[in-house]
Amino acid sequence: MDNFFDNRRILNMIWKRKFHFVAVGFIAVVLSAIFSGPAFITPKFKSTARIYPSNIWVLSDESETEQMLEVLNSNDIKFRMFDAFNLHEVYKIDKNDPQFYTYMFAEYNTNVSASKTEFETAEIKVMDEDPQRASDMCDSIITFYNQKVREIHKAKDKEMVDLTQKQINKKNDELKIFQHQLDSIREKYGIISYDQVSEVTRGYMSALATGRSSSSDTKKIEKIYDNLSKEGSNALIVENKFRTTIQAIDSLQLLYDAHLNEYEKEITYSHVVEYPFPADKKAYPVRWLIVAFTTLSAVFFALLVFLVLDYGKFD
Missing domain, CATH: 1.10.287 (Helix Hairpins)
Known part of the structure; x- marks a missing residue:
């Protein structure tokens, strides 16, 4: 094994099998381009909104934005979204499944997120197959947030x-x-x-x-x-x-x-800095990244295989 990773041996092997590597790379490019296409991976569109908190109480050591995120990421908001958009149909999850909510939360959390930016705004991101629905979901989260905070304050x-x-x-x-x-x-x-x-x-x-x-x-x-x-x-x-x-x-x-x-009072509890809108370009999958990663992986794997096959042929 002393000469298994010898640089000269590796370079000689690559030059010897250069056409093999080209073929492997070409096949990897073609296959990854095909399998990353819409026939195999459903494209998703991203809608984004940014909001500032307003008219809320400081209840703990958390900042107002952190308190806003607690509500945005609460199960109550998620349940409202499930019902408002019939997400069990969108995510193709059977309501009679004993682990229905486990699957729903997992799928929702994969496609919807709310996080704090460096400028203390709360950024809401929604990924969906339908760009209009992604935008509507993003907008509804803001509406449900205002309703939830209003309910808390009114109570x-x-x-x-x-x-x-x-x-x-x-x-x-x-x-x-x-x-x-x-x-x-x-x-x-x-x-x-x-x-x-x-x-x-x-x-x-x-x-x-x-x-x-x-x-x-x-x-x-x-x-x-x-x-x-x-x-x-x-x-x-x-x-x-x-x-x-x-x-x-x-x-x-x-x-x-x-x-x-x-x-x-009937007031809102957020200032919308960036309103959501239907995207005109898909955000997922990033095909060039998939093709590049797959091609590099295939070529590297081929290198390891050829090294093993040619082991002992070089001194």
């Missing part, structure tokens, strides 16, 4: 709308209780507001100073003063709770309106 906003409405209702019930307590205090003790303490005290002290302690007005003031002394602190507590509850309701109402506004 969250609806949850917040229901939650804030529940809190508003609860606070309104509390407000009615405090209102009833204040009405009772006002009716029973004549205390309109705790803010009247200084005014009542000043009037009462003025009446005492002028010697009108026996007048009816002074007695009324004295009664209110006594009521404030007994129930003033309780009235202050209830009044503060009443005001705090009104403020809480106002804040919750603003929050409710904001989430309701978001819930009722």
Whole structure:
């Protein structure tokens, strides 16, 4: 085996069998050109779209584009594509096959992809036998993406709308209780507001100073003063709770309106940078590459065969 890969021996053998190599190469070119043709390999056309994410929340350490790819590559989008384009017929997969979805996902993932570019756009690529269907599938993925993200956002906003409405209702019930307590205090003790303490005290002290302690007005003031002394602190507590509850309701109402506004919005969640269109030239197979690779492989294999056949004939 010392001279099996000897350069001189190999060159001599190639020159000796040069016509054999030419014949092998010619046959390889002809056969690879035939078998890479549309009669044996169905041509496929590629449609491409590029989109930027917009109006989405940052939910984790992932970038917005990475979150977009999570949705674009989700099974939910794939199921919608299966149904929208009857892909089981396109891919010739029997729905009754026990491994139907395994085959469908494998075929879909071979023909459809979504990846991030260096400029942070999401690039969608679709390969299909029909250039129009490839373009339509690419466009539908964008549509289904917007619908999916809208569903996610609406579900969250609806949850917040229901939650804030529940809190508003609860606070309104509390407000009615405090209102009833204040009405009772006002009716029973004549205390309109705790803010009247200084005014009542000043009037009462003025009446005492002028010697009108026996007048009816002074007695009324004295009664209110006594009521404030007994129930003033309780009235202050209830009044503060009443005001705090009104403020809480106002804040919750603003929050409710904001989430309701978001819930009722109909917006998109992507900016299309490059729209898909039906290709006018097939992208697969690349026949020249197949022919070149096959020819080189055939010639190299022939070289190994001739080396083995001629082994021992050269010193």
